[in-house]
Amino acid sequence: MPADFAATVRALAETVALREQGASGRSEAASRFVLDSFAGMPAYLRPPLRAATLLFDAWPIVRRRRPFHRLPPAERLRQMESWEASPIGAARMLMTFYISLSLFGLWPDEDPHG
Amino acid sequence: MSAAIAWDAFDLIVFDMDGTLYDQRSLRWRMARLLMGDAIRTRSLAAVRTLSAYRRQRETMGSGMTVDFVSEQYRLAGRCPDAVRATVAEWMERRPLPLLRRHRTPGVDGLFAKLGRRRAVAVFSDYKAEDKLAALGLSAHLTVAAEDVGRLKPDPAGLLWLMAQANTTAERTMMIGDRDDRDGEAARRAGVRVLIRGRDFRDFNDPLFQHAC
Numbered sequence: 001m002p003a004d005f006a007a008t009v010r011a012l013a014e015t016v017a018l019r020e021q022g023a024s025g026r027s028e029a030a031s032r033f034v035l036d037s038f039a040g041m042p043a044y045l046r047p048p049l050r051a052a053t054l055l056f057d058a059w060p061i062v063r064r065r066r067p068f069h070r071l072p073p074a075e076r077l078r079q080m081e082s083w084e085a086s087p088i089g090a091a092r093m094l095m096t097f098y099i100s101l102s103l104f105g106l107w108p109d110e111d112p113h114g
Numbered sequence: 115m116s117a118a119i120a121w122d123a124f125d126l127i128v129f130d131m132d133g134t135l136y137d138q139r140s141l142r143w144r145m146a147r148l149l150m151g152d153a154i155r156t157r158s159l160a161a162v163r164t165l166s167a168y169r170r171q172r173e174t175m176g177s178g179m180t181v182d183f184v185s186e187q188y189r190l191a192g193r194c195p196d197a198v199r200a201t202v203a204e205w206m207e208r209r210p211l212p213l214l215r216r217h218r219t220p221g222v223d224g225l226f227a228k229l230g231r232r233r234a235v236a237v238f239s240d241y242k243a244e245d246k247l248a249a250l251g252l253s254a255h256l257t258v259a260a261e262d263v264g265r266l267k268p269d270p271a272g273l274l275w276l277m278a279q280a281n282t283t284a285e286r287t288m289m290i291g292d293r294d295d296r297d298g299e300a301a302r303r304a305g306v307r308v309l310i311r312g313r314d315f316r317d318f319n320d321p322l323f324q325h326a327c
Contacts (some may be wrong), residue, residue, distance in 0.1 A: 020163070020166065021170075024211045026145045032144075036143075037143055037146060040143060051213075058243075091143070092157070093154055095156075096150065096153045096154050096157075096159070097150060099153075099159060100149055100159060100162045101146055101150060101151045103159065103162045103163060103166045104142070104146040104149060104162060104166070105146075106166055107142075107165070107166060107170075
């Protein structure tokens with residue numbers, strides 16, 4: 001059960017969509033937007049962000065025996081919110097990065113051509 | 115779309131703004147970065163949450179009939195309407211302006227200049243268009259926003275208002291937008307021909323616009 005970057009981004013987007021918009025949240029557009037945003041970031045920022053994301057994904061393996069992206073929704077939300085409120089600035093910033101981009105990706109103007 | 119357009123058959127060309135005159139997707143990434151920076155600096159996701167809820171509200175209103183959308187659009191659960199209005203003004207109206215020019219759709223300046231010589235060029239947008247037009251380095255004979263007519267697209271009220279101002283008919287009007295469910299539907303309800311960016315053409319250097327003068 002290795003950590004998986006894309007699966008972690010999707011799981012984070014799903015968690016944000018669920019928390020912010022309930023069952024009606026469309027997380028696919030949000031995770032696509034976050035992954036596209038990551039791909040468009042300066043090259044020097046991507047490796048540390050990827051490493052921090054993989055650390056976040058691997059965090060529950062010791063206690064839960066599963067990475068974040070394999071946790072049930074309620075446990076994902078608990079982990080996301082504990083990192084959001086963490087005393088460690090880098091952990092809070094990582095969550096701010098993903099939550100703000102996911103929220104932005106949830107804006108309903110995708111698929112413009114109907 | 116392969117069929118050539120007889121541009122002489124049109125007196126009024128109406129453009130949508132967002133996503134049509136500039137590339138909304140690339141601008142969104144720039145705005146997302148600004149919002150993310152703001153969230154990290156202020157340690158608050160309030161602005162991005164408010165904007166996300168506002169966009170959903172507007173989209174819902176566009177899909178149904180809202181009697182007083184001008185004030186209702188700012189009424190979001192748990193938020194003060196004045197604060198919502200201020201956040202929207204800052205992040206959706208003021209902050210994108212300096213970024214717009216570099217995201218302008220290729221060929222649009224030349225097309226506006228060519229079309230404007232012999233016919234009316236107008237902008238029909240769900241948001242105020244004048245400042246964005248100026249930021250894009252463009253000018254139009256007429257502009258109308260949803261707030262001016264009290265209706266969001268796909269309601270054709272703005273399009274009908276523009277036709278009345280230009281003193282022309284639906285047959286002699288062309289709508290150019292990027293969303294078939296909004297611009298396309300508004301045009302169909304008004305009986306106006308429509309071109310959709312991304313479906314009928316990619317940008318304004320497309321051969322479709324070669325003979326527009």
